[in-house]
Amino acid sequence: MKFEKRTFFGGARTSRRAILKAGAAGALGAAGVAAGVAASHPAFAGTAEAGRTYDAIVIGGGFAGVSAARELKAKGKRTLILEARDRVGGRAWSSTFSGLPIEFGATWIHPSQTLIWNEVQRLGISRVDDPNPDFAVFATETGGYAKQDLTFLDRQDDLLRRFVEGAETYLPRAYDPFYREDLLVDLDKLTLGDRARQLRLSTLETNWVSATTGAYGGGFERGSLTQLAHWWALCGYNTETFHGINVTRPVGGMGTVISRMLAESGATVVYNAPVTKVTDIGSRVQVTAGGQVYDAAAVVVAVPVNTWNSINFASGLPAEFSRLSTQTVGVPTAKKVFIQVQGDIGRPLVNGKSGALLDLVLAHADKSAQGTVLIGFSVNPKLDVTSVAQVQSAISEVLPGTKVLSVKGHDWGKDGYAKGGWTFRRPGQLLGSLRAVRQPHGRLVFAGSDIATGWGGYVDGAIETGIRAAGLAAGLTTAGASARS
Numbered sequence: 302m303k304f305e306k307r308t309f310f311g312g313a314r315t316s317r318r319a320i321l322k323a324g325a326a327g328a329l330g331a332a333g334v335a336a337g338v339a340a341s342h343p344a345f346a347g348t349a350e351a352g353r354t355y356d357a358i359v360i361g362g363g364f365a366g367v368s369a370a371r372e373l374k375a376k377g378k379r380t381l382i383l384e385a386r387d388r389v390g391g392r393a394w395s396s397t398f399s400g401l402p403i404e405f406g407a408t409w410i411h412p413s414q415t416l417i418w419n420e421v422q423r424l425g426i427s428r429v430d431d432p433n434p435d436f437a438v439f440a441t442e443t444g445g446y447a448k449q450d451l452t453f454l455d456r457q458d459d460l461l462r463r464f465v466e467g468a469e470t471y472l473p474r475a476y477d478p479f480y481r482e483d484l485l486v487d488l489d490k491l492t493l494g495d496r497a498r499q500l501r502l503s504t505l506e507t508n509w510v511s512a513t514t515g516a517y518g519g520g521f522e523r524g525s526l527t528q529l530a531h532w533w534a535l536c537g538y539n540t541e542t543f544h545g546i547n548v549t550r551p552v553g554g555m556g557t558v559i560s561r562m563l564a565e566s567g568a569t570v571v572y573n574a575p576v577t578k579v580t581d582i583g584s585r586v587q588v589t590a591g592g593q594v595y596d597a598a599a600v601v602v603a604v605p606v607n608t609w610n611s612i613n614f615a616s617g618l619p620a621e622f623s624r625l626s627t628q629t630v631g632v633p634t635a636k637k638v639f640i641q642v643q644g645d646i647g648r649p650l651v652n653g654k655s656g657a658l659l660d661l662v663l664a665h666a667d668k669s670a671q672g673t674v675l676i677g678f679s680v681n682p683k684l685d686v687t688s689v690a691q692v693q694s695a696i697s698e699v700l701p702g703t704k705v706l707s708v709k710g711h712d713w714g715k716d717g718y719a720k721g722g723w724t725f726r727r728p729g730q731l732l733g734s735l736r737a738v739r740q741p742h743g744r745l746v747f748a749g750s751d752i753a754t755g756w757g758g759y760v761d762g763a764i765e766t767g768i769r770a771a772g773l774a775a776g777l778t779t780a781g782a783s784a785r786s
Contacts, residue, residue: 635722
């Protein structure tokens with residue numbers, strides 16, 4: 302999910318109105334649920350059913366794959382999930398650190414994300430809001446950082462609104478980003494850096510808005526303006542929702558949500574089974590994973606776009622698929638790190654400068670026995686999320702006098718089953734590839750948050766594409782059965 306983009310970014314930021322009232326007046330959170338699912342739940346068998354022949358096979362056990370499998374089973378299709386890891390969730394990954402629940406990937410939900418919000422409500426899972434920050438930290442004109450009152454966030458928001466000015470016109474329908482394609486032709490060519498230069502932002506202004514623009518995109522020269530504007534449209538073109546989408550968490554974390562969804566699906570799951578080859582032979586599809594060959598009438602490929610080129614599609618794919626995978630959609634340098642610091646340092650909200658080791662730092666909702674746990678996000682390829690010394694150097698720059706005791710992080714770019722973190726399209730991808738890769742190719746249908754037309758980079762987008770892919774795949778299984786009869 303994100304990871305979901307901003308599935309990783311944003312953090313403990315309620316609406317600016319709530320922040321100012323409380324302060325001035327004022328992405329992955331459950332303990333190892335997803336990791337333990339295979340061992341603890343009888344529905345999650347580790348071996349496939351006899352014969353290894355199914356109506357449908359789903360490649361990938363993230364939210365898109367599990368959603369697809371559940372829909373297919375509801376349509377009466379005998380369904381298998383092949384999962385490369387020893388857990389479900391994909392870029393949603395619950396764990397623990399310093400005695401606290403953490404999320405290495407997808408974390409937050411919001412009422413505007415109706416699919417995941419309604420899912421959590423239907424499953425009877427409670428929700429909790431992250432507390433407001435106490436203070437902000439921003440870059441200064443002298444090149445360092447300074448502690449700021451939370452009212453300073455208004456200046457950041459003014460810059461953000463300038464970035465996405467006009468989105469109401471060129472993206473008037475948030476769930477149909479192609480509706481005014483005529484107005485997007487030139488805009489979809491722009492990077493976030495291009496937009497900053499159009500606005501004639503100073504270096505200081507660029508640094509102030511970096512954490513909510515360039516860092517999301519994996520850098521100002523990588524991310525596209527239209528991806529940021531698409532999120533803005535989905536948020537109703539206002540800053541309160543834009544920041545509010547990264548506030549509310551399901552109790553028990555995303556691991557609890559996906560484990561319950563999987564239990565409902567009744568699908569067979571094979572873990573530790575990375576898919577190496579997919580062969581569409583016309584009437585059926587053969588899938589090789591873990592040294593076994595499985596067979597189905599249709600296949601849903603629900604793994605991150607960045608990993609598509611790691612699979613041998615023996616019958617070939619259109620050029621758009623390979624090109625999109627090579628270009629990357631998930632930010633390839635995305636990292637998330639949890640940082641145990643000594644004592645209670647309050648609840649900071651640190652906005653890193655463009656190119657900083659840590660782009661965004663915020664406080665975990667709960668205190669640990671040793672003090673404060675910080676959550677850091679980074680797109681800097683130089684950051685080693687396992688190095689206490691390197692993280693200490695980065696923290697000392699923004700929070701002087703803060704002592705780092707331990708760290709626990711994940712580099713999503715180096716994760717072979719993700720090859721990147723949260724979704725953030727590059728220039729040209731919205732109009733150049735997105736529609737093409739959402740269409741079935743033979744008996745293959747693709748899914749995943751990376752190719753959502755709604756909340757790309759969030760769990761909601763993954764569910765959207767999983768449901769859609771299941772409908773298309775079910776049609777293919779019916780067509781295959783008719784052809785055989």
